[in-house]
Amino acid sequence: MSEQLESGAPTFLDKFPDEAAVVRAALWSSFIALALGAVFGLIQALHRTDVLRLIDSTDYYTVLTAHGVLMVVSFTIFFLVGLFTWATVRSFDRGVESIRYTWTWYGLMVAGTLMAVVAILGGFVPQTDISADVLFTFYAPMQAHPLFYGGLAIFVIGTWLAGADYIWTWRAWAAENPDERIPLQGFMVLTTMLMWYVATIGIAIAVVAFLLPWSLGLFDQINPLLTRTLFWFWGHPVVYFWLMPAYLLWYTVLPTIAGGRLFSDPLGRVVFVLFLLLSTPVGIHHQYVDPGIAEGFKTIAMTNTMFLLLPSLLTAFTVVASVEHGARQRGGTGLLGWLRALPWRNPAFTGMMLAGLMFAAGGFSGMINAGMNINYLVHNTIWVPGHFHLTVGTAVALTLMAATYWLWPQLTNRRLYSRPIGLAQVVIWFVGMGLMSNAMHVQGLFGIPRRTAEPQYEGFDFVASFGSVSELNLQLAIGGTLLFISTMLFVTNIALSAGTPKLSGIGQPLSEPLSTVDDSPEILDNLKLWFGIALVLVVLAYALPLASIIDRGGLLGPGVDPVPMIVEPVAATIEPTLGRLAAAVGSVVP
Amino acid sequence: MNIHNYEKIWLVLSMLLIIGFISTVVYGATAVGIEMVNDEGGTIDSTALDEDDRFSEPRVEKVGEDEYEAYVVARQFIFEPNPIEVPANSTVTFYVTSPDVLHGFEVVGTNANAMVVPGEITELTVEVNEPKEYGILCNEYCGGGHHTMEGKLIVVPEDEFELGDSNDE
Amino acid sequence: MRRTTQGGILVGCGVLFVIVWEIRSALGLLAGVDTNPQLYMLLTLAVVGLTAVALAIGLIGLRPEPPADEDAQ
Known part of the structure; x- marks a missing residue:
């Protein structure tokens, strides 16, 4: 327990009790979404592998929508706003300007989430016409209930107001400290939120201008390629929105836990500026095999995507260097011998390190996806979920859980219920994800599709180049089960921590970087400049493709009617389908 | 710095x-x-595929020496025509479109894999070699029966291939 | 001689398990070597289990840390 010796320093709760309450509320919202998402995840893992089918296969897609939205919208973003509120208040060392305003945006995000979740779960209740079986990507002309789009819009507005809250704090601080550089955590929060403002232009236009009025029946046609492209305008930068909280933790918290200091503050700033600039003009790499988009636009997106590797590669260096510094501070020596001087028994440290290790693997499978022509082999196969369960599903999720083990005592003045359970939890996650993601990647190479309730077909079998498909299915199911157990251990551990005695003086100050901000040019802190360049890059990357898509299909694509996604009509559509199938089969019989 | x-x-x-x-x-x-799938397939009125001579009757056509074109409709939850028959050792260009929602067109075990978007025509050229049967599946979620959406691509020996056999009755 | 802690054994064996098991996929996909899944899993568990036991009884393991450097906090 040496890492958590009482320092006598005040915690975040001691200094900012009002803000700590908001942070706790945001994190609890995040953990509730995580727990629910994990239940749906388990159902899916067992269903698609045919290990245990508790639900009807048409309901699989309701479960899948809920899993996706709860995990990558609610879990990650609620955690983000909680963490960013903590980081803003901590690094500027001042409370928010109006706690009522802060609760307002939190309330909007909760309201938006509830609306979307009601719309999604309505899919289980055939008696209502509420449903949203459109998956996380909600591609038109599949149509969800207006409640779903409305909920998303309100949620995003909540995040915008949260960003304004951080900017407000920064401006108030800057007015009092005109000559000071922005503190590192504050800088990371602000650049990430500016990136979010650029990114959400796409989703805001798609939802507010097209999908919401269309679902309300104000017009009945839509250009599916346009809304899909606008989705991916937002859909790629959002992955960095998930990732940046993890990066913030790796840069500013991990070095302290490792017993050392961040290697370089300036490089950290450069990395976040690069993400602000490059996150958005890459979304078309999700559309490499789409019709209606010229090869040139795809090539530009591919090139930008590859350069987006740079900030992550730089991060790998800085994080490992900082951890090594920590190990040597703790007495570690040798070329690799320093590794054993690290606090591996601390679940916060080990969780973040295991997350980083898996992120390296996820980064490499991402480079495959980014390779335009090799992507043909893996597009929309289960390889892709295999990839993003390593990135958002481990690099982000495991880092956030591990960091909670460190952060939670700072917000509650209570120790964690059990550090050994915490350590077991992060190791179980690592092993579970190792199995599940490995099976997914391999199945993907055999052509097995993602987002499919029963990946077993009548006319053909998948050919496994080694082992067998059923063995991979079993591996996937075991991995998914371990991940579910790990999630439950995490949430229970945090919940039980409320029962441990209140302590005082357990604050953990963060260490200062080795190379401080004074080593970096002031232009790095010119956020207006970077925001401006980011907007220009987005215009350059998207103006022509969007103009071309609108030119081809119109703003409201002619001849594309809405297809409401509700469970009941499925039975109705299967019948004509069978009829058509019979006709098709009949036509080949001479 | x-x-x-x-x-x-x-x-x-x-x-x-x-x-x-x-x-x-x-x-x-x-x-x-x-080559990447690109914008050269053109657009189409997805509510009026019946009025388009390529897609009103989905089929395979010969367009040159060892060159074929396949007009395919992907709809909830089938591919037409099914099966798609082409001769061995030829170049086949698929034109795929959808009258309803987004679909995927994946020839299992190959890199023939593309999105199908209503209003757009996906153009995808592949080389086929030996006679063999391939599965085709939809890899983009398209509704409650998505997992049943499959088809077949049959590469038949060149001397056994007869154009239009499967289409006219 | 200090033995590896239980926490250390847990973390090390977790990572070792994933690495050894995933080598099977690499063998299958890259080298075209098809291994028997049950046998390979038993082998993996044996390697991990033996490592864990050896660490626990101090047969192998990490020597105690050298005394902390002077600049250590």
């Missing part, structure tokens, strides 16, 4: 890696000749 020497070396290696990746893609596109 003060950058440590190790960091500079790492930076240079990272840039080399990135340029290496871009080079492999460019090599694939130029030397190997892998």
Whole structure:
């Protein structure tokens, strides 16, 4: 327990009790979404592998929508706003300007989430016409209930107001400290939120201008390629929105836990500026095999995507260097011998390190996806979920859980219920994800599709180049089960921590970087400049493709009617389908 | 700005890696000749496929020596025609479109894999070699029966191939 | 001689398990070597289990840390 010796320093709760309450509320919202998402995840893992089918296969897609939205919208973003509120208040060392305003945006995000979740779960209740079986990507002309789009819009507005809250704090601080550089955590929060403002232009236009009025029946046609492209305008930068909280933790918290200091503050700033600039003009790499988009636009997106590797590669260096510094501070020596001087028994440290290790693997499978022509082999196969369960599903999720083990005592003045359970939890996650993601990647190479309730077909079998498909299915199911157990251990551990005695003086100050901000040019802190360049890059990357898509299909694509996604009509559509199938089969019989 | 020497070396290696990746893609596109699905398939009124002579009757057509075109409709939850028959050792260009929602068109075990978007026509050219049966599946979620959406691509020996056999009755 | 802690054994064996098991996929996909899944899993568990036991009884393991450097906090 040496890492958590009482320092006598005040915690975040001691200094900012009002803000700590908001942070706790945001994190609890995040953990509730995580727990629910994990239940749906388990159902899916067992269903698609045919290990245990508790639900009807048409309901699989309701479960899948809920899993996706709860995990990558609610879990990650609620955690983000909680963490960013903590980081803003901590690094500027001042409370928010109006706690009522802060609760307002939190309330909007909760309201938006509830609306979307009601719309999604309505899919289980055939008696209502509420449903949203459109998956996380909600591609038109599949149509969800207006409640779903409305909920998303309100949620995003909540995040915008949260960003304004951080900017407000920064401006108030800057007015009092005109000559000071922005503190590192504050800088990371602000650049990430500016990136979010650029990114959400796409989703805001798609939802507010097209999908919401269309679902309300104000017009009945839509250009599916346009809304899909606008989705991916937002859909790629959002992955960095998930990732940046993890990066913030790796840069500013991990070095302290490792017993050392961040290697370089300036490089950290450069990395976040690069993400602000490059996150958005890459979304078309999700559309490499789409019709209606010229090869040139795809090539530009591919090139930008590859350069987006740079900030992550730089991060790998800085994080490992900082951890090594920590190990040597703790007495570690040798070329690799320093590794054993690290606090591996601390679940916060080990969780973040295991997350980083898996992120390296996820980064490499991402480079495959980014390779335009090799992507043909893996597009929309289960390889892709295999990839993003390593990135958002481990690099982000495991880092956030591990960091909670460190952060939670700072917000509650209570120790964690059990550090050994915490350590077991992060190791179980690592092993579970190792199995599940490995099976997914391999199945993907055999052509097995993602987002499919029963990946077993009548006319053909998948050919496994080694082992067998059923063995991979079993591996996937075991991995998914371990991940579910790990999630439950995490949430229970945090919940039980409320029962441990209140302590005082357990604050953990963060260490200062080795190379401080004074080593970096002031232009790095010119956020207006970077925001401006980011907007220009987005215009350059998207103006022509969007103009071309609108030119081809119109703003409201002619001849594309809405297809409401509700469970009941499925039975109705299967019948004509069978009829058509019979006709098709009949036509080949001479 | 003060950058440590190790960091500079790492930076240079990272840039080399990135340029290496871009080079492999460019090599694939130029030397190997892998073309991307692009905007050349054109657009179509997805509510009126019946009025389009290519898609009113989905079929395979011969357009040149060893060159064929396949007009395919992907709809909830079937592919038409099914099966798609083409002769061995030929070049086949698929034109795929959808009258309802987004679909995927994946010839299992190959790199023939593309999105199908209503209003757009996906154009995808592939080389087929030996006679063989391939599965076709939809890999983009398209509704409650998505998992039942499958088809077949049958590459028949050149001497057994008869055009239009499967289409006219 | 200090033995590896239980926490250390847990973390090390977790990572070792994933690495050894995933080598099977690498063998299958890259080298075209098809291994028997049950046998390979038993082998993996044996390697991990033996490592864990050896660490626990101090047969192998990490020597105690050298005394902390003077600049250590």
